[in-house]
């Protein structure tokens with residue numbers, strides 16, 4: 001049975017980057033998303049991309065594309081809801097999500113999250129005291145509670161949903177750079193270009 005599947009959250013507006021698809025921007029000789037796939041795919045039994053809008057723009061990756069179904073541009077929680085639905089369809093026990101704009105993910109992300117959380121808990125990555133709620137492992141049973149949360153609450157903050165459920169924080173080292181560095185702005189992309197060149 002498939003136990004752990006992965007979903008890359010690649011939706012959103014990329015407004016701080018001037019619009020377009022942030023994960024498809026060039027980083028080194030590849031795209032930001034190539035880096036995410038390369039680091040994350042070996043850690044999960046199946047992998048999909050979640051996004052808003054026309055899926056054909058990500059077709060070249062050859063991965064299943066799962067669209068948001070809750071609403072249009074409702075933030076990462078809508079993507080996590082779609083991810084949990086897909087994980088349930090795959091017969092998985094857990095879904096690990098990562099953001100499509102985090103090109104330096106830890107190679108032991110899935111292992112550490114799985115190791116440290118009880119079966120009913122959400123495991124959320126932290127680094128340097130900062131919580132990264134989109135880099136998390138979710139029991140698929142949370143699909144219903146999350147659907148209710150999105151319908152009932154006015155907040156769309158991922159952390160608010162996490163805090164409403166049993167969860168555990170899992171700290172990752174930043175030796176060699178923060179593995180959850182995410183590209184939000186053109187200057188972040190500059191910084192990522194420098195880091196991608198490092199051996």
Ligand SMILES: Nc1nc2c(ncn2[C@@H]2O[C@H](COP(=O)(O)OP(=O)(O)OP(=O)(O)O)[C@@H](O)[C@H]2O)c(=O)[nH]1
Nearest residue numbers: 009010011012013014015016073074075076079099
């Ligand atoms: N599925 C889905 N994912 C989203 C949505 N908005 C943001 N995300 C994802 O959530 C993560 C964090 O996104 P942000 O960088 O905060 O938002 P963004 O829309 O990409 O960029 P900004 O407009 O600059 O805030 C990324 O992985 C995005 O792909 C959405 O409406 N739907």
